Amino acid sequence: MPENLNFSLNEEQRMVQQAVEDALQPWLSRRDELREMARTNTFNDEMWQTFADVGLLGCLIPEQYGGNDMGLLALTLGFQKIGAMGLSSNLLLITCMDAACLVKNASDALKEKHLPEIATGKQRFCFAVTEADAGTNTFHMKTSARREGDKFIINGAKQFITGVDVADYMLLVARSTSLKDAENSKMGQYHGLTLFVVPTDAPGLTRQKMPMSFNEGLNQWQLFFDDVEVAADCVVGEADMGIMAMFNSLNPERILAGAIANGMAEYCIDAAAAHARERKVFGDTPIGSYQGIAHPLAESKITHEAAGLMMLKAAWASDQDWDSAKVGSLANMSKFLNADSAIKAVDICLEIHGGGGFTEELGFLDLWNGARLLKTAPISREMILNFVGEWDLGLPKSY
Numbered sequence: 001m002p003e004n005l006n007f008s009l010n011e012e013q014r015m016v017q018q019a020v021e022d023a024l025q026p027w028l029s030r031r032d033e034l035r036e037m038a039r040t041n042t043f044n045d046e047m048w049q050t051f052a053d054v055g056l057l058g059c060l061i062p063e064q065y066g067g068n069d070m071g072l073l074a075l076t077l078g079f080q081k082i083g084a085m086g087l088s089s090n091l092l093l094i095t096c097m098d099a100a101c102l103v104k105n106a107s108d109a110l111k112e113k114h115l116p117e118i119a120t121g122k123q124r125f126c127f128a129v130t131e132a133d134a135g136t137n138t139f140h141m142k143t144s145a146r147r148e149g150d151k152f153i154i155n156g157a158k159q160f161i162t163g164v165d166v167a168d169y170m171l172l173v174a175r176s177t178s179l180k181d182a183e184n185s186k187m188g189q190y191h192g193l194t195l196f197v198v199p200t201d202a203p204g205l206t207r208q209k210m211p212m213s214f215n216e217g218l219n220q221w222q223l224f225f226d227d228v229e230v231a232a233d234c235v236v237g238e239a240d241m242g243i244m245a246m247f248n249s250l251n252p253e254r255i256l257a258g259a260i261a262n263g264m265a266e267y268c269i270d271a272a273a274a275h276a277r278e279r280k281v282f283g284d285t286p287i288g289s290y291q292g293i294a295h296p297l298a299e300s301k302i303t304h305e306a307a308g309l310m311m312l313k314a315a316w317a318s319d320q321d322w323d324s325a326k327v328g329s330l331a332n333m334s335k336f337l338n339a340d341s342a343i344k345a346v347d348i349c350l351e352i353h354g355g356g357g358f359t360e361e362l363g364f365l366d367l368w369n370g371a372r373l374l375k376t377a378p379i380s381r382e383m384i385l386n387f388v389g390e391w392d393l394g395l396p397k398s399y
């Protein structure tokens with residue numbers, strides 16, 4: 001436990017929440033427009049620029065590179081606020097997690113090329129790790145990076161890569177040493193992954209849209225790398241040691257995903273409580289007075305608060321530069337609790353709104369899709385349980 005345990009936010013953190021709220025307020029009366037953009041997967045350029053203008057894109061970037069260096073806790077609070085207003089932060093999460101990785105691992109030249117433009121909103125990033133035959137088992141990825149002089153040649157395919165069409169660059173994970181050779185090395189399968197910054201319009205890179213059963217303003221893509229050449233100086237961190245660098249993006253990713261879920265839960269709990277206070281079905285009794293309505297909502301409020309504490313602790317620990325594996329544990333726990341809490345909150349919100357909950361106008365069913373997705377991605381609930389069992393409890397690995 002920290003010596004000076006203190007649950008108050010400082011002035012800077014409160015300012016971030018307020019700035020996000022003020023800047024996004026005008027969107028609350030433009031919900032029809034937002035719904036249409038989500039449905040047609042139209043990227044919201046205007047909101048993106050707002051995220052940059054209020055400093056969210058610069059939170060993890062040092063001042064030297066044009067950021068404001070306010071840290072992950074401030075950014076987490078910003079994400080939470082976006083969700084609590086019923087809005088979506090789509091590519092913001094991915095660009096911020098990639099920026100965190102560049103800050104900690106990239107060469108000075110790469111930092112100078114990308115970070116200032118990320119902070120101003122000019123450069124957007126996506127993240128490409130998932131493959132059809134590897135899925136959750138990242139180490140079995142087949143996309144290969146073969147060194148040839150001062151460049152790498154990339155071949156392979158990725159899937160479920162969000163926002164490639166609206167991103168300028170991707171942070172790509174590829175195998176630079178075969179799994180067989182890696183398994184014979186000291187680090188085993190952890191060896192041999194390399195991270196690259198690749199332009200999304202690189203020659204030899206093609207993409208195919210993946211039709212999804214729900215849309216959230218961004219398309220998902222399959223990517224095909226056919227002898228894509230990437231200069232060796234676009235490697236992030238050390239070649240073959242990408243696993244270390246990757247954690248510097250995955251920990252923020254999970255914390256920010258937890259923050260989105262936490263905000264979403266807050267939005268639903270508030271909407272449900274407001275409706276339950278007003279709606280009368282039998283005589284003059286608001287439905288909120290029935291314990292069948294009040295208790296699940298109260299329970300949702302309790303788990304939401306608890307999950308919020310875990311979110312803040314994980315973000316705080318990351319800002320304090322705690323050991324990356326420990327931050328990873330907290331980040332996973334936060335994502336786990338907040339995703340579960342969001343699913344429950346959306347469900348009770350739908351229940352309390354009765355048939356109205358399913359109308360397009362209220363949009364709660366869209367939030368259901370978003371909350372449910374967060375149970376599976378960016379890391380599934382099962383893999384978090386595996387991780388905690390193995391790393392926090394020292395249990396033997398079963399897979």
Ligand SMILES: Cc1cc2nc3c(=O)[nH]c(=O)nc-3n(C[C@H](O)[C@H](O)[C@H](O)COP(=O)(O)OP(=O)(O)OC[C@H]3O[C@@H](n4cnc5c(N)ncnc54)[C@H](O)[C@@H]3O)c2cc1C
Nearest residue numbers: 127128129130135136160161162377378379380382383399
């Ligand atoms: C909308 C969307 C956006 C995405 N965006 C991106 C992106 O931008 N970039 C990117 O790289 N990826 C992205 N993904 C991929 C996402 O991270 C993966 O889908 C997710 O990590 C699960 O991998 P998988 O789909 O291959 O499932 P699989 O690996 O096939 O797993 C299927 C199920 O089996 C379970 N399972 C597997 N192994 C174990 C085990 N050992 N123990 C217990 N359970 C196990 C999993 O938890 C899961 O429930 C996105 C996915 C979606 C749906």
